Amino acid sequence: MSRNLRRRYASWTSLVVMYVLTVLALVPLGLVLWFTVAKGLPSVIHPQFFFNSELPPCEPKCPAVSNAGVGHAIVGTGIIVGIASLIAIPIGVLGGIFLAEYRIARWSNWVRLASDVLVGTPSIAIGLFAYAFLVVPFHHFSAYSGSVALAVLMLPIVARTTEGAVSLIPNGLRESGLALGLPRWRVSLQLILPAAAPGVITGALLAVARAAGETAPLLFTAFGAHILEWDPGMPMQALPLTVYKYALLPYKSLQAQAWGAALVLIVMVLAINLVSRYVLRRQIALAGQL
Amino acid sequence: MADVRPWSDEPAAVSRPELLAVQGAGVTKLKVEDLSFFYGKFKALNDVSFEIPEKRITAIIGPSGCGKSTLLRVFNRMYDLVPNSHAEGKVMLDSENVVTTRKLLELRQRVGMVFQRPSPFPMSIRDNIAFAPRLLGWKDKRIKTAVEESLERAALLDEVKDRLGDPATSLSGGQQQRLAIARCIAVSPEVILMDEPCSALDPVATLKIEDLMATLTHDFTIVIVTHNMQQAARVSDFTAFMLMNPGGRYGELIEFAATADIFNQPQDPRTEAYITGRFG
Structure with missing residues (x-):
């Protein structure tokens, strides 16, 4: 007892x-x-927070927020991350398919190792790389260089999640395609990839979420700007840069802007993560049916 | 292993009238000559020789691990997917040596395959069949007729004709397997390989597939690997019995004959032991 x-x-x-x-x-x-x-x-x-690009008026006499906003940072994050996705997602997806479909090749071991190392690389080092290659030769900061830095960051994430999603597809599907006399690359791209699409999309979304929140690679590439800028050849503001720069300044109104930008960023990343979880669940259900 | 060719064996044919018809139709479709197969250094098949007749059903039976699936996968070079594997000897498909052919894609169109799992493609019923023809660059009209014709021949058209746009995964297991057969015959193969096509199906669905196989022999040569001896006895015209050699750990062809002979008067004591259920 x-x-x-x-x-x-x-x-x-x-x-x-x-x-x-x-x-x-x-x-x-x-x-x-x-x-x-x-x-x-x-x-x-205040709705103008999302659309306006003006700085808040200065301390101490003015109210915290008038018609100030971080519209330029939201647009900048969209453009910089968008271009980064255009570079990283196609390369990453193709790389991931290569890793999963041709896993016997000795090459794929090297690629896998390289992407693992890249995942662990400090993002500031990646930013430095983009600075050396795309800022120094052109003598000015640009959104492009920031996009390239983020793309390098996204690449291994997209590749490894694509590999995971493709490996989840039962081998029978691959064999059934090949048994019809279709070339291997067509089976990979037109049969296996569509079947793995939800998983691939999950990976892409996670990479976008990760890139959207990165500050270090943008510090000396996109650099930041105080005005709304649409030309990716020019320096551009991004949400994490807003947080980083304004939070360090001794003005209450600017710090309020930083908190606001941080909130926008967190909500964005959270939303992307939730969507990607939903998509991933569909992938697992689909793979179970095949 | 000697050349085993039951339908041209004179005395047998004369003594059993049912084989006379076979002898008349007995054109060899696949001629296996001294075939050995290796996974790396491991020998999986040793010196298999026999001839598979055209537009007949040939069953390959034997206990697990005897190499029957491996043998089947040599016929359409599915083994190419396995690293370091290779085949020695010859498999003649008409005048083309399967083992050495460079026209791999053409070979797989001529020798189709149906697997244990139906593996429906994640698309509509129609697209499942149209998928390969589309990638092969067929004209829309030809694809459309191919879809209907192959569904018809796979005895599936009546069940699905009103919902060709539905996802293939919504079909039952038996329907999915018939869809896999339809998908396979859409590209007009000459030989259809079936690797345990009914082992995941219930008896009713199995019976439907077996009936279907009988009608398919009008146009196709069928080779089926099965665990199920009753199934081999029911559907096949010829049966090959394979066994793992206990010394060499490789698969061997023990006996190949008309199915009735294998089951009624096996020549080899090991065949008899297997079909009477004493092992395996």
Whole structure:
């Protein structure tokens, strides 16, 4: 009887410990969300925050937010990440298919190793690379160079998730295609890839979310700007740059802008992540049916 | 292993009238000569020789691991997907040596394959069949007739004609397998290889596939690998019995004969032991 009691006691204790640890793990996430929402909301509730590009008027006499906004940073993030996606997603997807479909090739081991190393590379180093190759030779900062830096960052993420999604497709599908007398590359691209599409899209979305939140690669490539800029050949503002620069300044109104920009960024990344989870669940269901 | 060719064996043919008809139709479609197969250094098949007659159903039976699937996969070079594997000997498809041919894609169009799992493509029923013809560059009109014709011949048209646009995954297991057969015959193969096509199906669906196979022999040579001896007895005209050599650990052809002979008067004691259920 006492042994039984001891067991129950041990079971309860470990359960409580587990719950406590889970809550502890969630605390940082909760705090980040709470602070960002609480501090960012006052800026975000004004619609002009999303469209205007003016700086808030200066301290100390003026109100925190008038018609100031980070429209230029939102547009900039869209353009920079968009161009980065155009570069990284096609290359990454093709690379991922190569890794999954031709896994016997010795080449693919090298490619896999290279992409793993690239995932672990500090993003500031990638930014430095883009600076040396695309900023220094042209003598000015540009959104293009920022896009290239982000593309390098996205590439391994897209490639490895594509590989994962393609590997999930049952071998029978591949064999059925080949048995019809179709060339291997057509089976890979026109049969396997569409079947793996949801997984590939998930990878692309995750890479976009990751790139959208990166600051370091943009510091000395896209550099930032105070005006709305559409030309990717010019320096351009991005949301993480807004956060980084304004948060460090001693003006309350600019700090409010930074919190607002951070909130926009977090909501964006969260939304992308949620969509990608949904798409991934569909992929797993689909692969189960084949 | 000697050349085994039951339908041209004179005394047998004379003593069993049902084989006379076979002898008349007995054109060899696939001639396997001294075929050995290796996965790397491991020998999976040793010196297999026999002849598969045209527009007949030939069953390959034997216990697990005897190399019957491997043998089937040599016939359309599916083994190319396995790294470091290679075949020695000859498999003559009419006048083309399958083992050495450079026209791999053409070979696979001539020798189609149906697998254990139907693997419907993740697209509509219609597109499942139209997929390969489209990639082969056929004209729309030809594709349209091919879709209907192959569904008809696979005995599936009546069940699906009102919902050709539905996803193929919505079909039942038996229907999916008939769709796989339709997909295979859409590109007009000469030989259809079937690797345990019914092992995942219920008895009713199995019976439908077996009936279908019988009608398909009007146009196609069928080679079926099956675990199920009753199935081999029901559907096939000829049966090859394979076994793993206990010493060499490789698969061998033990006996090849008309199905009735294999099941009624096997020549080899090992065949008899297997079909009477004493092992395997």
